[in-house]
Amino acid sequence: MIASPPPADRIPVIVGVGEIVDRPRDVVDGLEPLALLEQAVRRAEIDAGAKLIHDLGSLDVVNFLSWRYCDPELLLAQRLGIRPAHCHYGPVGGESPIRFLHEAALRIARGECDVAVVCGAEAQSSATKAERAGVTLPWTPFAHDVEEPKRGAAFQKPLAVKLGVFRPVSVYPFYEVASSAQWGQTPRQALAESGELWSRYSAVAAYNPNAWLKRHFAPDEITTPSADNRPIAWPYTKLMVANPMVNMGAALILTSLARARTAGIADSRMIYPLGGAAAEDPRDYLTRDQFAESHPQNAVLQAAMDLVGGKGAAFDVIELYSCFPCVPKMARRTLGLGPDVEPTVTGGLTFFGAPLNTYMTHAACAMVRRLRGGGATRGLLYGQGGFVTKHHALVISREPPRSSLSQDVSVQAEADRTRTKAPEFVSEAGGNGKAESFTALFDRAGAVEHGVVMLRTEQGARTLARVPAHDEATLTRLMDLDKTPVGARGAITMAADGVPEWRAN
Template sequence: MALPADRTPVIIGVGEMIDRPADPAAALEPLALMAAAVRAADDDAGGGFLARIDSLDVINLVSWRYDRVAARLAERLGITPMRAVYGVVGGETPTTKIHEAAIRIMNGDSIVAVVTGGEATNAVAKAKAAGVALDWTPPAAQPENPIVASDHVTPLAMRHGIVQPAHIYPFYDHAAAAAWGMTPGDALAEAGAIWAAFSQVAAQNPGSWGRSAFNAEQITTATPDNRYIAWPYTKRMVANPAVNQAGAVLLTTLAVARAAGIPEHRMVFVHGGAGAAEPVDYLARDQFGHSVAQDAVLDAAMAVAPGGFGAVELYSCFPIVPKMARRSLGLAADAAMTVCGGLSFFGAPLNTYMTHATCAMVRHLRATPAAHALLYGQGGYVTKHHALVLGSGVPEPDTLMRPRDVQMEAEAMRSPVPPLALDHEGAAEVETFTVVHDREGAPAYGSIIGLTPAGKRVFARIDIAEVGALERLDASPVGAAGTVTVAEDGLQHWRF
């Protein structure tokens, strides 16, 4: 039996805003960008929905730190929603919040909802470089829901200097390539091909920050303007947060949409989704060849869409994420994995990229209807995962009522976590590794996660100056033997 029309959630409007002023002093602040995106979503739905919004979700923003974020945005829009919430950090949060808004509509707790996010990182950086004071809402002394580094990385990780996303994702890239039986060259070629396809999509998306298409060689080859960030990632292989962009997604019930005269072919339905997470401490994970949380989430999405997906958007902060996801989904290496363009080329307004991806997917489904389409978002360091399934037709009731939390399923797939042996000295083998490069693109430092003969985990600094070390790392030393010592700094150190 189908859901009643007054409980069937449907996306009726999407809106985006991109701001490229020559003078940073003329740039719009994030609140203004988001307000413009919400109004654009209302226009896309035919207008008249702003005053009816009863639920407002604002994605966590970083470029300008406000207090009362959701309340301030509501004031700009001239609305008084019963529910106005500012979210926590996470690239998966747009898919999560859209899913939750749909469930509130299904449960009768909301009639018109909007999810929005925006950043002005480019303007802030240019203004700082030019010594320009931005005439924006004054930043708060105590901003709401700020990013706290210690919430995301441990003191041990900080001592190693392995704290940024670009430092940590290579752990998965190297371990997964070894698990798949790929050489480093094979793995890099796959990443280059995927990223080249993403850049071609971004070049055709009017909302993209970057409108240039690149071939695989231009993406993976290090040059002065495409330096290495952390092996094997060049600048064009990592997310680009230096943008001024905002997006918004407007939802209501099927009954309200029909009463407003919205044509059915412009409606996109929420069919379901699921979320799960890995331990925040990357050293507390069972392995690095795949993510059990990602696997559980994508398994749940495929259960909602047993016939497959007509289109997919796989999160793309770094190439390893869609590489792992497409294998979990059973997609071919040359499958289309984005409708938006990816975080490297469309732009990465930090936590809110998947808001834009949802806008792109809605437009795609309006033009090319499909029973099911997938939006897969990820946050942290392969940490938080959420999949959202959309479709051109009305969903079955049981799909929306499936559990949103599949953490138990993820834990059932998890292997035993190797205990840490941070005082171990002696033999070990490489589990995975990362090498961080400096601003000139030269190798600066790195760390190896390894396993002792007893199966315990070590975390050891690499001596970049060691003769032959870089050659061993470039050849992917996963499984190679080495020796661990504890140095005067109290950290383990590695020698091949």
């Protein structure tokens, strides 16, 4: 039996998108995140071509990190002159815009609201410049009494924090190194793939009017260290990591198909959410079983593919989250797509810019515009947050759904089914250790501060160990572009400060 389509008042549609990029001449003229949010929402309503905000029943605001407010979602609602029944300020996470968009669509599908907005903004560029210049910004007073959201070090083991591998830029390299070894690549080959992929992101950003950095970079420019492209954490350079120093806001308006038609919105302006999936890993990355792939990422992307016939090639356009190269490199393999994939409609977190948690809000706006153009029918939005921790995918289309939006979002059980038992973690070790993954941290002058190797001990436990900057022989072995560091063996000793150190055999 063929399922009948749901009633028009239970079919969610995206009808409005709005973005703002703020490049003030003087730092004090920069717009605060709350102002960027308001402008983005009002621009989305203009884009919809219908008065919808006054009937808003659902408002989701992506978490701010550049400025702290007390109840920012209520402050925004007040600015908009509304009192939505669902008024939510979300937790930290780069996947959260996709999750909010999906949840808003589900709310409409359940008949809980008629109009919904998902929005986010950051003004890290202005906030950082003001702090460095000692300038007081004329913004809503910073809410010092509001607790800063937990992230990074709050979820990691003391040894990881002591060694400096508790920030995204120093943790993602563990996935980069382990995954490329699993694929049989030398570090040189992996670096070349990263450069080609990132060059493709920059090519899209070059023509995106909302991008922060509008320039197409050649692969070698991206991967080769230079005065303007210093090494950050091996093997990543500055042009291979997210750029949060931007001022941006974005918003999307959803409503029901029935409401959209009543408002006179043309069918060609409507984009339909078809469904999606979510899963996550433990927040303490050292309790995961391995780093060559992500089980929740695989489960989420497979569920998205199942919505369109089981193949990644069924998507006409995709947005693969791009905080660091390992994420889209793993994702495109799960999707069964080749190295020549067009991975973005937006430009990526390095070149378009990384307004912290809310990049995927902009990506959703870009995807809607692309689908409205008529050259593409189905798009995949894939976002992730934490340290390859939280994953959410959403499939959207310019063609109406054939069945009701599924309320079953989690694919956690599938992700957990493929997970093996994680090794015990020890903070003290001796004897021999085999490298599971590796990175090296650099100072601002481009010199190695120290290396950090993830090890398996002779007893099968996992530990982290420092490679001092003066141990040039070990660092040379680990950063050899023609031989993976994974599997290298060496001796573990305990240093005077209580930190394990490792020297290659």
